[in-house]
Amino acid sequence: MNELLTCTGLTRYFGQTKALDGVDLTLTSGKIVGLLGPNGSGKTTLIKIMNGLLQPTAGEIRIMGSAPGVASKGMISYLPDRGYFPEWMRVGDMIEMFYDFYADFDRDKAEDMCRALGLEADSAIKTLSKGTREKMQLMLVMSRAAKLYLLDEPIAGVDPAAREFIMQTILTNYNEDGTVLISTHLISDVEQVLDEAVFLQQGRVVLHEAVDSIRERTGESVDALFREMFRAQLY
Amino acid sequence: MLGKLIKYDFRSCIRKFGPLWLGMAALAVINGFTIGHVLDNDHITGWLQFFAGVVPLILLIVLWTAVAIMSLVFICQRFYKGLLGDEGYLMLTLPVTTGEHITSKAIVALLLETITAVVAVASGLLLVTVYKPEILGEIGRHLPEVLSYMNGKVWLILLEYLLFTLVEAVLQTLHIYLAICLGHLAREHRVALSIVAYVLISIAMSHLITLCVPMIERFPEEWFITFDEMGMHFAGFGPIAGLIGAGILVSAIIAAVFFCISNYILRRKLNLE
Numbered sequence: 001m002n003e004l005l006t007c008t009g010l011t012r013y014f015g016q017t018k019a020l021d022g023v024d025l026t027l028t029s030g031k032i033v034g035l036l037g038p039n040g041s042g043k044t045t046l047i048k049i050m051n052g053l054l055q056p057t058a059g060e061i062r063i064m065g066s067a068p069g070v071a072s073k074g075m076i077s078y079l080p081d082r083g084y085f086p087e088w089m090r091v092g093d094m095i096e097m098f099y100d101f102y103a104d105f106d107r108d109k110a111e112d113m114c115r116a117l118g119l120e121a122d123s124a125i126k127t128l129s130k131g132t133r134e135k136m137q138l139m140l141v142m143s144r145a146a147k148l149y150l151l152d153e154p155i156a157g158v159d160p161a162a163r164e165f166i167m168q169t170i171l172t173n174y175n176e177d178g179t180v181l182i183s184t185h186l187i188s189d190v191e192q193v194l195d196e197a198v199f200l201q202q203g204r205v206v207l208h209e210a211v212d213s214i215r216e217r218t219g220e221s222v223d224a225l226f227r228e229m230f231r232a233q234l235y
Numbered sequence: 236m237l238g239k240l241i242k243y244d245f246r247s248c249i250r251k252f253g254p255l256w257l258g259m260a261a262l263a264v265i266n267g268f269t270i271g272h273v274l275d276n277d278h279i280t281g282w283l284q285f286f287a288g289v290v291p292l293i294l295l296i297v298l299w300t301a302v303a304i305m306s307l308v309f310i311c312q313r314f315y316k317g318l319l320g321d322e323g324y325l326m327l328t329l330p331v332t333t334g335e336h337i338t339s340k341a342i343v344a345l346l347l348e349t350i351t352a353v354v355a356v357a358s359g360l361l362l363v364t365v366y367k368p369e370i371l372g373e374i375g376r377h378l379p380e381v382l383s384y385m386n387g388k389v390w391l392i393l394l395e396y397l398l399f400t401l402v403e404a405v406l407q408t409l410h411i412y413l414a415i416c417l418g419h420l421a422r423e424h425r426v427a428l429s430i431v432a433y434v435l436i437s438i439a440m441s442h443l444i445t446l447c448v449p450m451i452e453r454f455p456e457e458w459f460i461t462f463d464e465m466g467m468h469f470a471g472f473g474p475i476a477g478l479i480g481a482g483i484l485v486s487a488i489i490a491a492v493f494f495c496i497s498n499y500i501l502r503r504k505l506n507l508e
Contacts, residue, residue, distance in 0.1 A: 014508075015422060051328050053507040074330035084325040086317070088247045100239045101329045 002029045004148055004179055005050065010059035012045050012203075019045040021203035022059065027179055029147070032193055034211075034222070035183040037200035038230050043183040044081055046200070047152045051078050063148070074102065077146035081153045083133050085125045091136065092121030098140050109173070110143035131162065138166060142173035149180040155189055163189055187223040197222050199229065236331040240339035244313065248347050251309060255302050256354045262295045263358035267365025295362075299355055306351050310344045310408060315415050315429075323507050333501035337412060337494060344408040345401065388472045395479045402486045409493040410436055416500040422508070440489070447485075 003026055010023040020042045027033060035043050048054040049061055052068035063072040085094060091114060098105045114121075117135060125133065138154060151170065155163045163186075171193060174180050182190055197214060199207035206229070207214075211222055218225055273288035316322055318336060326336065363370050414436060418429025 048507065053324065053327060053505060055503060055505060070330045070332055073328055076328070078324075078328050080324040082321055082324065084321050084323075086247065086322050086325070088250045093243075093246070097243060100242075101236070101331070 003027075004029050004064060006062045007046075008060045008062075010046070010049065010061060011057050012042075012049065012054065013057045019203055020049070020056070020059075023200075023203070023205055025198065025205055025208065027148075027181065029179055030177055031195040032174075032180045032182070033196045033198060034187065034190055034194040035181055035198050035200060036185065036187055036222070036226055037183075038185055041200040042203040043200055044152055045203075047078075047150050047181070047183060050148075050150055051076060074104075075147040077102075077141045077144040077149045079138060079141045079149075079151045079154055081156070083130070083137065085133060085137070087126045089125050090121065091119045091123045091125065091128075094125065094136070094140060095121070098143070102144055104145040104175075106143050106145065110140055113139040113143065113169075131158070134158070135162075135165065135169075138169055142169055145175040145178070147175070147178045149174055149178060151180065151182045153183055155184060155186055167193065187226050188221075191222045194222065199226065201230070236329075237335045237339055240329075240331060240335055241342055244317075244339050244343040245346065247313065248309070248343055252302070252306070252347065252351070255298070255305070256350065259295070259298055259302065259354055259358045260361060262291065262298055263362040264365050266291045266295050267362045270362070271366040295358070299358075302351055302355075306347050309347065310340075311411055311415070313343075314340050314412050315426075318501065319415065319419050319425075319507070327501075327505065327507070333505075334494075334498045336501070337409075337497055340412070341405055341408050341494075345404055348404055349401075392472070392476060392479065395476060395483070399479050399483050399486070402483050402490065406486045406490040406493070409490050409497065410440075413493040413497045416497040419506065420500065420504060422506075443485075443489075 005025070005027040007023050007025040010020050010025075011018070012020040023042075023046060025046075035046070037043050045054060049056050050063070050068065052073065061068060064075060066072060089097075095107060095110050095114070098110065099107045111121075114136065117132065117139070119128075119132070119136065125136075128136070141149065141151070149170075154166050154170070158166065167189065170180065170182070182194075184190055191211070194211045196210050197207065198205060209217075214222055214225060220228075269287050269291050273284055317340070318326055327333075360371070411433065414433035415429045417432040418425045418427075421428045
């Protein structure tokens with residue numbers, strides 16, 4: 001099996017709170033995987049550890065056989081759950097920056113997508129609306145032919161039209177040899193495109209299975225199964 | 236990759252300080268004209284004299300001070316916001332080492348300080364040049380005479396002192412970076428704890444300097460540069476050069492320690508929440 005990422009016993013505490021509790025997870029290449037769980041289940045923490053932005057309290061993570069570092073950062077295309085543009089930059093600066101640092105960045109693709117959104121290279125980023133900045137961030141991330149895309153809550157807090165744009169941008173631009181990990185709790189919006197689903201509950205992986213297999217085994221959609229599994233926790 | 240990081244860090248610096256540096260130069264030229272005009276025209280008195288002769292000068296001094304303070308704020312802010320704030324999600328996922336990030340920011344901080352100092356001196360010279368160009372001519376005429384007093388040894392000491400100043404500037408920047416990194420280890424009140432860390436490191440460093448003072452006091456007075464009608468004397472070239480050299484070495488070692496601790500925290504204890 002073509003292992004892309006392996007987590008073994010990954011645990012992370014924040015003070016006394018256990019955000020991740022012995023996560024064991026293996027992702028292989030060429031898949032679209034949903035990292036699904038309610039708010040506070042540890043999705044963002046897990047993705048940050050994969051990016052090297054947080055250190056695990058215990059356990060180990062390997063990306064293509066190595067710990068998170070310079071090499072893995074060159075292979076991962078990360079969309080965080082917040083805006084990260086420096087205020088002083090212009091649209092052209094961001095495109096140039098991605099081109100300078102990432103060998104897999106397709107500059108023409110990024111420029112085309114920016115033009116389609118009506119963004120000029122000399123537009124100051126601080127003058128763009130929040131929605132446009134989010135779209136631009138997604139376009140930069142998806143203009144890379146990365147081995148692993150880590151998309152943290154890409155459709156949270158946006159209207160249905162924007163959700164459609166985001167999902168379309170992801171699906172038409174990702175590198176098909178790579179793997180896309182989408183974290184979300186809005187399962188019905190992503191279910192149709194997922195190959196695998198990972199359910200995270202209170203920092204533990206409670207399910208990791210192919211979406212077709214879930215439907216076959218349970219006779220219901222991933223969304224319905226999710227609602228069933230997490231209802232007890234919600235009420 | 237370090238060169239690329241420096242390119243973006245320096246670009247952010249130029250976007251902010253470029254207009255301010257130009258403003259300093261422009262205000263110096265305006266001051267040269269207004270001061271000259273007020274001083275050469277006795278009929279300009281009262282409020283007109285104040286607005287034409289004093290206000291532009293006050294503005295220039297305020298701008299000098301503001302740029303110096305803004306440089307310090309910029310150095311802190313670019314490190315804190317650029318690596319440990321939301322921008323850190325971009326910068327720390329670039330395929331570069333944390334050591335390269337610290338190095339890039341420290342080099343750009345040094346460039347910022349150097350350019351600001353050069354622009355401040357240049358704006359002073361510009362003011363004088365516009366006001367009375369003949370003053371510069373006078374300085375030019377007397378310069379060879381002044382330089383003739385300075386033998387090769389003095390130049391070496393001056394160069395060594397310049398190097399010491401640069402190393403000290405880097406040390407001060409790394410001191411700030413280390414304090415911010417130590418503050419980042421806490422989960423709450425990170426800015427306040429960074430300030431506490433800065434003060435504690437300062438106290439530790441001043442204790443280290445206090446230890447060195449008795450050594451310097453043992454130096455005979457005649458070892459230092461003295462002047463008389465015969466010119467400049469420099470009996471203690473060797474010991475003085477050695478003293479500054481030791482200062483460079485100690486500062487460089489402390490800077491390296493600060494760098495290594497900051498790098499360790501960013502690499503092993505990073506906690507972007």
